Amino acid sequence: MSHASKHEHPNPARARWMGIFARASAADLQKALDGLDAVPAYEFLRRPETGLVMVRGRSGGTGNPFNFGEMSVTRCAIRLAEGVTGHSYAAGRDMKKAELAAVFDALMQTDRRMTLETGVVAALARKQAEARALKSRKAAATKVEFFTMVRGDNPL
Amino acid sequence: MYVAVKGGEKAILNSHKLIAETRRGNSERPEITIEQIADQLGLSVDRVMAEGSLYDRGLAALAVKQAQGDLVEAIFLLRAYRTTLPRFAMSEPIDTAKMLVQRRVSAAYKDIPGGQVLGPTYDYTHRLLDFALAAEGGVGMPEAPVADEALDDGMPHVADLLDYEDLIEPDLPDPDQPEAFDLTREPMSCPAERDQRLQNLARGDEGFVLALAYSTQRGYGGNHPFAGEIRMGEVAVEIVPEELGFAIDIGDMVVTECHMINQFEGSADRPPQFTRGYGLTYGHNERKAMAMALVDRALRAREFGEVAKYPAQDEEFVLYHADNVEAAGFVSHLKLPHYVDFQAELSLIRQLRAEYEDRQQKDAAQ
Numbered sequence: 447m448s449h450a451s452k453h454e455h456p457n458p459a460r461a462r463w464m465g466i467f468a469r470a471s472a473a474d475l476q477k478a479l480d481g482l483d484a485v486p487a488y489e490f491l492r493r494p495e496t497g498l499v500m501v502r503g504r505s506g507g508t509g510n511p512f513n514f515g516e517m518s519v520t521r522c523a524i525r526l527a528e529g530v531t532g533h534s535y536a537a538g539r540d541m542k543k544a545e546l547a548a549v550f551d552a553l554m555q556t557d558r559r560m561t562l563e564t565g566v567v568a569a570l571a572r573k574q575a576e577a578r579a580l581k582s583r584k585a586a587a588t589k590v591e592f593f594t595m596v597r598g599d600n601p602l
Numbered sequence: 603m604y605v606a607v608k609g610g611e612k613a614i615l616n617s618h619k620l621i622a623e624t625r626r627g628n629s630e631r632p633e634i635t636i637e638q639i640a641d642q643l644g645l646s647v648d649r650v651m652a653e654g655s656l657y658d659r660g661l662a663a664l665a666v667k668q669a670q671g672d673l674v675e676a677i678f679l680l681r682a683y684r685t686t687l688p689r690f691a692m693s694e695p696i697d698t699a700k701m702l703v704q705r706r707v708s709a710a711y712k713d714i715p716g717g718q719v720l721g722p723t724y725d726y727t728h729r730l731l732d733f734a735l736a737a738e739g740g741v742g743m744p745e746a747p748v749a750d751e752a753l754d755d756g757m758p759h760v761a762d763l764l765d766y767e768d769l770i771e772p773d774l775p776d777p778d779q780p781e782a783f784d785l786t787r788e789p790m791s792c793p794a795e796r797d798q799r800l801q802n803l804a805r806g807d808e809g810f811v812l813a814l815a816y817s818t819q820r821g822y823g824g825n826h827p828f829a830g831e832i833r834m835g836e837v838a839v840e841i842v843p844e845e846l847g848f849a850i851d852i853g854d855m856v857v858t859e860c861h862m863i864n865q866f867e868g869s870a871d872r873p874p875q876f877t878r879g880y881g882l883t884y885g886h887n888e889r890k891a892m893a894m895a896l897v898d899r900a901l902r903a904r905e906f907g908e909v910a911k912y913p914a915q916d917e918e919f920v921l922y923h924a925d926n927v928e929a930a931g932f933v934s935h936l937k938l939p940h941y942v943d944f945q946a947e948l949s950l951i952r953q954l955r956a957e958y959e960d961r962q963q964k965d966a967a968q
Contacts, residue, residue, distance in 0.1 A: 456848050465838075465851035497690040499841055499852065501657065502782065503804075505796055506773030506880045507698045507759055507859060512797035513784045514804055514882060517657035517839060519690060519852050535690070535843055537853030538658065578702055582752035585704045585835075588720040589753070592712060 460554070463567055467550050468536040470570045472543035478566040479546060488549055491523040491531060494541035520544040526552045625670045639663040648856075648885025649673055653926060654680025655786075655805040657855050657884050674807075678927050691841040694849060698859050698882075700756050702836040705886075708760045709829040710863055716757035721834060722886070760831035761861045761878060770863065770876040792918045799901050799917065803894045804882060806924030814900070814914040815893035823900045823912035825864035827879065834858040834886050858883050860891035864899050869907050877906065 455461060467475065479485060496518060503514040521535045522544040532552025534544045554562055626633065640647055640663040650662040654677045662680055669675035705721025708714050720726070735741060764770035783798035790802070803811060818824045836854040843850065860881035868874035879899025881891035900914040913919050923929060 461848055461850045468850070468852050469854070495688075497688040498656075498684065499691050499693050499839065500689060500784070500786070501693045501839055501855065502695045503698075503800070503882050504695045504773075504775070505800060506761065506861065506878050508762075508775075509773035510775050510779045510797060511695045511782050512800040513692075513782050513786070514696070514801070515652070515655040515657060515884060516684060516689070516786070517693075517852075517855060518661065518687070519841075521690060521843075523845075533843065533846060535841060535850060535852045537839060537855070539660065579752050580748065581704065581836075582702060583748045583750070584746045585719050585721050586749035586751060586753045587747040588705075588722075589749070590718040590720065592718075 460551070463554050463563075464534065464547070464551055466567055466570050466574065467534060467547035469574050470543070470547070472540050472546060474570060474573070475543060475546035475550065478570070479549065481566075486549065486553060487527040488524045488532075488552065489527075491525050492521065494520055494522040494544040496520045496539045496541070499537075522548040524548045524552060526556070528556065530555050625668075634667065636660060636663045636667060639666050645886060646671070646673060648883075648887050649808060649890075650676045650680055652884040652887060652890065653677040653805055653807060654684070656680050656684045674926050674930055678930065681927050691843060694840040694842070696837045696839065696855075696857070698833070698837055698857065699759055700837065701833060701857075701859075702854075703753055703757055703833055704835040704856075706757060706831065706833040706835075707829075708831045710831075711760060711763070714760055714763070714831075716754045719753060757833070759861060761863065764830075764863070764876060768875075771866075771878060773878055773880075790921055792921065793904070794917050794921055796898070796902070799921065800880065800882070800894075800898060802921050802924055803897055806894075807926035807929065808887070808890045808893070810924055810926070810929075811897055812889060812893040814920060815896035817912065818896050818900050818914045823903070823910075823915045825866075825877070825879075825899055827862040827864045827896060827899065829892065830861040830863040832858070832860045832888050832891065834888065856885050858886055858888050858891040860888065860895040862892070862895040862899055866906060872906075877902070 497520075498516040499519045501514045501517050502511045504511055517537055518539050519535055519537055520539055520541055520543070521533070522541075523531060523533050524545070525531045526549075530552045532548040532550070532555070534547035534551055536544050536547055550562070550566070553559075554567070640659045643663075643666065646666055647659055647662045650665055650673055651657050651659065653673075654662060654665065656662070658680075661683060662676070665676035665679040665683075666673070668679060703716070703719060703721075705723060706716065706719045708718065712718070761770055761773075765772060779797075783795065783801065785798065785801050785805075791798070794802075819827075834856070836856055838851045838854055840849050840851050842848060858881075862879035862881070864877045864879055866872075866875055866877040877899065879895040879897075879902075881894030881896075881898065883890045883894065897914055897920065900912075901917050901920060903910040903915040904917075908915070910916055
């Protein structure tokens, strides 16, 4: 398990969209679901439930792993009427968001994928990228621009 | 010895009602919300999450509200709550080199790849009370300047610059290392390895860790440290759910990381080389991260063949006293009724006193 990410990822596309749904807000996911032509029918395989992830760090940032501390996480699993299953794990305790993220994970494995990819997923990804860029640009405004003081006794 | 005592129920019930009223404060003013605490008392929330060892801003803010701002009490509440939740997974180790940097400074090098980024810091404020914050209309909506360009992606760690020259000890994963020690599953045990110590310090009391770190600087086990790097920002949290079998991001967490670079003169089998101390905390808390890095290095005394003479180098002393939930619990238990204990002590002291007075009288008579 701990080495899984070091090898070639078996499903990079799915991991990417699951990460995008995990970082989206419940409100945005609900709006996206309401925007579909038909709201899909689904049943719970696992109702949303909140638990913990033990987050690990590395000594020195690069060395042996250690248990840093826990983080709340909410997961959910659903099955669409057509049989496809969807999963979600999202940091925090938002049950509605976990449910919606699982629904979208399932929808992304159906023939709706292309439409969702260019619509909902692209829009959420853009919003998240913009939020990150804005944070980074605010930090960048506090970057120190060093200049060397010329001392009076220095020959020019 | 504690004895079950009856008769206090009504007093306790009324005490709960009194604390509820006291906590609410002046009822003519609006009640503070969890969101306000999470947003506007964010650094208190960061500390409660770190020492409560549970990253959840909403729960930590609730704990701060419930504890009336008593952070150690809030930490206790959060620790107690976490025991009610099942554990779903262990994360992959977070990669701080890929951090979305909000602040990053080095006191060892002026020019570092990616630059010195001050971020939101009180370091360069005047530390004078700002009465604008107390003014009737508040501060409005201050807006921070936005640079045209974002920071570089993935800033390298400053310590790695020394790594290229082999001037600092390497810190690489040992493939044979057993699963990391977990204080939430196993009791403390000494001698402790670095994984156990880092987990203990990460959730240890900030005041205690800070005081120990300060003691090393004042000569009680110092190692002449430089703040190689302090960085703060968001890192992705990645897990591999069993039912999926591949890694997914579940979100991000804000952490503060500190690399201390310490002098080391070398020994028979080690060349003179800089050594590392490492600090990592939830949220933005570089006082804690720096203190942790100093104490981490002090606790590595055994590894470097240094004589452990001082409290900060004594892992049993440090590890068994760093946890403020345990410490507060044991100090506070003295408030519990010890009536029978005390009665026994009282009769003992009366008896000793009588014997003493007898002796005095006999001595006087002789």
